[in-house]
Amino acid sequence: MNRSDAVELHLERFDRARHDRGSFDCGVDALNTYLKTSLGQQHRRDVTRGYVLADDRGRVAGFFTLSAGLLRVGAIPGGHGFPVRMPLPTTLLGRLAVDLAFRGRGLGERMLVEALRLAVETSEIVASAVIEVDAKDESARAFYQNYGFQSLPDDREHMYLPMATARKVFEEGR
Numbered sequence: 001m002n003r004s005d006a007v008e009l010h011l012e013r014f015d016r017a018r019h020d021r022g023s024f025d026c027g028v029d030a031l032n033t034y035l036k037t038s039l040g041q042q043h044r045r046d047v048t049r050g051y052v053l054a055d056d057r058g059r060v061a062g063f064f065t066l067s068a069g070l071l072r073v074g075a076i077p078g079g080h081g082f083p084v085r086m087p088l089p090t091t092l093l094g095r096l097a098v099d100l101a102f103r104g105r106g107l108g109e110r111m112l113v114e115a116l117r118l119a120v121e122t123s124e125i126v127a128s129a130v131i132e133v134d135a136k137d138e139s140a141r142a143f144y145q146n147y148g149f150q151s152l153p154d155d156r157e158h159m160y161l162p163m164a165t166a167r168k169v170f171e172e173g174r
């Protein structure tokens with residue numbers, strides 16, 4: 001049996017000492033290297049928060065990162081009621097990836113929903129107007145588009161979802 005068929009995965013805040021990232025492979029070298037060499041440092045320095053889906057032994061099957069961001073004045077066209085002369089505070093979903101052995105069974109969606117839930121909850125304490133993602137390529141862009149993210153007019157792979165839209169999804173689910 002494949003490891004991925006049997007394991008129960010838990011969503012946990014990244015812990016450098018507990019989480020085993022050595023064998024993680026999502027097929028994108030930059031993301032593999034980031035998880036293995038940069039996330040720990042960024043986490044410790046309060047630059048980025050990491051979250052992982054891990055098995056009981058701490059082996060990582062997927063991860064995502066959240067941090068605070070700022071969108072420049074006028075980056076988002078009218079229509080959402082945002083002030084047009086102010087930069088917008090954002091929650092940046094910087095990276096999200098699933099190990100190749102676990103693809104196509106809903107883990108990407110599970111992590112995205114969790115990231116949106118965390119973004120909505122924290123925005124009640126520190127305001128954030130949109131969730132932004134850096135889709136990196138066309139395939140990732142298609143993934144995020146499925147969930148309502150739209151591209152910025154001048155950068156297709158830089159996408160956003162208004163916080164109010166995400167909040168509504170969770171309010172309707174209650």
Ligand SMILES: CC(C)(COP(=O)(O)OP(=O)(O)OC[C@H]1O[C@@H](n2cnc3c(N)ncnc32)[C@H](O)[C@@H]1OP(=O)(O)O)[C@@H](O)C(=O)NCCC(=O)NCCS
Nearest residue numbers: 095096097098103104105106107108109135139140142143
């Ligand atoms: C994108 C990624 C996270 C999806 O993970 P996954 O666990 O295979 O996705 P899921 O099984 O949760 O799929 C959820 C839905 O998204 C769709 N989907 C998955 N990958 C997709 C893609 N690349 N393009 C379009 N849709 C995609 C699935 O078909 C599914 O839709 P459905 O329920 O209507 O069938 C994964 O392919 C990955 O890690 N890619 C490499 C890293 C990457 O590009 N990350 C994003 C930018 S940082």
